[in-house]
Amino acid sequence: MTTGAEPPIDDDPSVDGSWGPSELPDIALVARASExxxxxxxxxxxxRHADRLHAVALRIVGSPEDAEDVVQEASLRIWRGLAGFRGDARFSTWSHRIVTNVALDHLRRPPAATATDRPARVDHLDPARHSIGREAVGQLWEAVASLPPAQRTCFLLSEVAGMAHDEIARELAITVSAVKNRLYRARTVLAAVIEDPDSGHT
Structure with a gap:
């Protein structure tokens, strides 16, 4: 037997917006933002993802100021693209792809700072280690941009975002073996560019 009317349920944090950033998963925040x-x-x-997104941008463009510009532009693209986000991949993966694409676009942009003026940020593809010239760095990033999306994403998550194979596998919902296979294929293409920058790539 009740002694009085039960209070209305009005303290749901998802209703009044009082929840903090740790209280809802990404997909719920995406839904609130897009819908x-x-x-x-x-x-x-x-x-929630600012540090990682900035790190990805910085490792590609090499300049803190340019990285900030990249993240700002990527943020606008993320906002505009939220309605099309269906959750097939994690938000973190999806947003990393956007930041990566914006950063690569930034490298191609003349005249102030082109890709050939940038240091390579991929350690095992460092031109200093392979005796390739600055002009080849631009070709290298062009080759990265031209990789099939699945290979490019794995490569950049590994070499630019610094993620381990098992982290990439979880992020992309694939097996570690699939990650290794995609990385092998990507590195084979990029190694060919380093060995012969004038040969072009497909």
């Missing part, structure tokens, strides 16, 4: 236009949810989402 309700909730900018605070989007801000929480970006804040």
């Amino acid at each position: 309700l236009g909730d900018e605070s949810a989007f801000t929480m989402l970006l804040d």
